[in-house]
Amino acid sequence: MTSEIFVLTGRNVMLPGCADPQAATIKVDLSTGKIIDIQSHHANKESLPSGNQNIRWVDAGDKIVLPGLVDAHVHLNEPGRTDWEGFWTGTRAAASGGITTVVDMPLNSIPPTTTVDNLETKRTAAAGQCWTDVAFWGGVIPGNESHLKPLISAGIKGFKCFLIESGVEEFPCVSEADLHIHMKELQNESTVLLFHAEVDRSTTSSERSDATDDPTLYGTYLSTRPEEMEVNAISLITKLQEAYPSLRCHIVHLSASSALPIIRAAKSRGLNLTVETCFHYLCLSANEIPKGHPEFKCCPPIRDDSNRNSLWQALREGLIDCVVSDHSPCVTELKKLEEGDIMGAWGGISTLGLGLSLLWTEGRKRGVTLGDIVNWLSERTSHLAGLSGKKGQLKVGYDADFVIWDPEAEFKVTKDLFKFKNKLSAYEGMVLTGVVQQTLLRGRVIYDKSRNGFEGLSPLGNLL
Template sequence: MSDLVLRARRVVTPRGERAATVVVEDGRITALLPYDAPPPDVAGPPVELADDEVLLPGLVDTHVHVNEPGRTPWEGFTTATRAAARGGVTTIVDMPLNSIPPTTTLAGLRAKQEATTGQTWVDVGFWGGAVPGTTADLGPLHEAGVFGFKCFLLPSGVDEFPPLDASGLATALAEVAQLGSLMVVHAEDHDAIEHAPAPSGPQYAGFLRSRPRDAEDLAIRRLVDLARATGARVHVLHLSSSDALPIVRAAKAEGLALTAETCPHYLTFSAEEVPAGATQFKCCPPIREAGNRESLWAGLADGTVDLVVTDHSPCTPDLKHLDTGDFGTAWGGIASLQLGLAAVWTGARARGHSLTDVVRWMAQAPAQQAGLLRKGAVEVGRDADLVVLAPDETFVVDPARLEHRNKVTAYAGRELTGVVRRTYLAGREVDLDAPPRGRLLRRGD
């Protein structure tokens, strides 16, 4: 007897959108039948999606800063995973910094894993971190199941996660290649930013000048050279400079194992619309001009950019310095885990893209990049992580309704399209009033 049967006139699958009956047993999708096929035996009545609803796979967000333990007032596993479930995200992979200790050693990984106990509403995995002096720790972390390693090429903003210099990056990439792992890189060049004007005051234009496109372009060129030399798989995090698209495109054409992501805020906002003192828009690298935004959309459309993830990086409101509006001193990061799907779908549909495209960018590709072979698609054999979306329904972002621990968000007051009505994890609807059922994931799950 099946655990769950869902019938929908619109189901987004890897082969496009179709009407289908989705059969779930023991948390996995076991059959995709025609919509009008006689339903198999099921414990309860089949779930019939409304005419205005579409069934999607649960999204996979591989760029989330949960911050617990150590900076739990910024965010935590309870609030982050509740926000994820509300936003149609059923798997997150947590970044190795902003928590204390960082995930640069086995002890740091164990501290993260223990912190999740009893408070994850979605499935959670972890990146390891590569910082100076920890090359010997990469192998044990890999064996313990991290999905790869993150490094910075300039100061990260927290002292316990320092950057790699050129020599350290080359050494780490050689080890990552030996392990058959993946290095994900915050690619901004330190020297370029050191020589840019320092940011200060409430004008966004000043902050934008402090993080020039050249900083990203130079760092990505260096990363490409080292990927070629070491044979390592590398991934460019939160690409914001459209000037770097030809560099990424050429590396792929050469056959290098390089991928790139961008984020909802780079696809939604533009520098021209950021008000003075609105530090909720500060992130690094920065939101750039409208023309740059449209070029990023074009990069997604032609496959130069592989995936879209949130880089959910919240902090406590005081660290945003909303009282002074000083872009030089405010923490850089945008909270959007609950809103990523709606933000991207709003922009995608306005540019003629389909939900199939959005699912490829936000579910399929992130799952593939992380090696989560059971995630990211409505397909036989995959985990029954599913989302019921009303793609034409609109809402205005009310920060008070967000599950994020801190309610500061650049999306406040913005009208978005696409409402998540239900989220299923392993074939069971996520109930935020019931005990959480999320699992800890290891590489290969």
């Protein structure tokens, strides 16, 4: 029996290591979902040898073909806070934005992913609901060190910890003493430890700025989370990593550009440290956030324009490795929209589905190439999550995950476009460039704009 073949051809395909797209024809074995051949020309169906006319075929024409994106920082919150987000809505939102793999954070679901039993609870909740592939980060909390190795054996991709209160009581932060215990446990494992890199202000010397106390002003919130909180946390992380140099460490959602010199020094000393930032830190700035709009609240906060420019520079230099969404929604009531209470609102920005357009819209003004975008959103995030060799590039032997994308089409961000559960986002009203036409997972369509998104399609995501 011959295996079922799918062919994707186009004039503008983003192959590995290329800044710009080129013609290519990619053959996929649908029984495995893997790429089995790549030729550097655009083909047409008539050119196939006779007898091969029944194979499935997509001609992307002049549209851009990218490897499926890997979003390594997403909070899906199910079970336990499924009214905030869930596997079904979250992965549909992801697929609509060209993402084919999300890596779920260990907190905000109940239970958190801190033991193998809890991981199984999450996997059971996710089963049959995922439109994209889903992988899981585990959690490091005080006292769960004996669960770490079993979690690695059970398939989690790494661990996240907090150096400051996480916002939910079932996921407490760790102290320096806790970290020694956990890092000792992890140091000889092939894994990665992710840090929410802010330490409490009581351990910093800075005084509160003299901004007003008006809770509806973004500046009031910003003054409570100064850059120093990130700088001190990152100093602690690099110091700890010196003691456990074989353990790969990663800083999630870097916002403070004043921490970049510490990161530069650590990397040049050869520490195995990587850093991510988020779409919101690259595309928004504090000066433009209107009064009374908690949609913009996240931790750490969005800072000013010069900070944003420094983050872009660091990204282009490779000091920041990758870009993720940190999609972290909640129910509308907790966002305190009616009161406009930024101080009292839950911190988290909803982004799933918009990231590629956001980064392209802002990035092209700054001269970034499509190759950069692929590097930051697919290749390096896939490496971060231990998925290199399988995800993140269009290469023989890799999963046939594709995005067919129109880089010139413009759209206005409106509520009706949101596929995530709670329809509020900091990006409403913005005009963005770049529209996903189709997303394919292992050679099969999981999102099709021309079919109203998901009509006639079904969730084909695996738990990785």
